[in-house]
Every structure is written in structure tokens, then in C-alpha cells.
Amino acid sequence: MRFMILVKASTDSEAGVLPSQELIDKMMKYNEELVKAGVLLAGDGLQPSSKGIRISYPEPGGSPKVVDGPFTEAKELIAGYYLIDVKSREEAIEWALRMPDPHGFGQGEIELRPVFEAEDLTDNPETIAKEEALRKQLEEQKQR
Numbered sequence: 001m002r003f004m005i006l007v008k009a010s011t012d013s014e015a016g017v018l019p020s021q022e023l024i025d026k027m028m029k030y031n032e033e034l035v036k037a038g039v040l041l042a043g044d045g046l047q048p049s050s051k052g053i054r055i056s057y058p059e060p061g062g063s064p065k066v067v068d069g070p071f072t073e074a075k076e077l078i079a080g081y082y083l084i085d086v087k088s089r090e091e092a093i094e095w096a097l098r099m100p101d102p103h104g105f106g107q108g109e110i111e112l113r114p115v116f117e118a119e120d121l122t123d124n125p126e127t128i129a130k131e132e133a134l135r136k137q138l139e140e141q142k143q144r
Helices: 021-037 089-098 125-143
Strands: 002-008 040-045 053-056 065-068 078-085 110-114
Touching: 002 040, 002 089, 021 040, 021 089, 089 110
Parallel strands: none
Antiparallel strands: 002 078, 002 110, 040 078, 053 065
């Protein structure tokens, strides 16, 4: 069962303030633990929304609207993420609780969200098989 751990942005992360070396060291230790346990699928920090792009669809059938950042409400933005594959919701929570304060000074907030699996969205065996084939293809591409 896959979960995304979303690291919420702070006013400092949105201002482009980089983490301290102490926090980087703590996060690297956490990353190593995730890798050693075999649960980490992906994870990265994100640059501030001032470097981002938002695409919205204001009306059905209409043209998408492209807007450059920055975006308001830092607490609603994402500063980073982890994608983990665990056995249960409880295990996902355990891993999230082990993460150091992602901003290092008490502003950290993370959110856990289960990832939809093909079986959650459809009972069509062809669609499920196509999804599995695409995942396998991605894995093969990564190994090249």
C-alpha cells in the first residue's frame, strides 16, 4: 500500500531559505532508514512556488490557464514529498512520526495520503493489467 508523505511549506521554505546542515544531516539519516527498510519509492524537496507554474481549467471544455508563481498561503503549499510502500496505514504513520521536523524550527507539518491503486479505481481487468504493465515498464526504464 503506497502513501505519499507531503511536507507542507513554511514561510521560510517559500522564501527560499535553505535548511541548516544539521537538518540536512537528520533528513539524510531518515532517508537512509527508509531505504534500508525497503519502503522508499521516491522523495524530493521542492523549490519555492515562486519558481512554480500552476495550470488550471477554469471552465469545462475550455482552454487551460497557465499562471507563474508565487502562490499565496504557504501553509497550503508543498515543500517536499516522499512516496513510500508499506504494509498498512499504521506503518505509514510510524514512518511519518520518525521524520525530523521538516523545517527544523517548529513550523513543520506533514500530511499522509494513500495513493490510489488501479484496483481502487476500477474493476476492469484490462485497465488493471495495463496499469501493471506501465509500472513494470517504468521500473525497467529506471534500471537502464
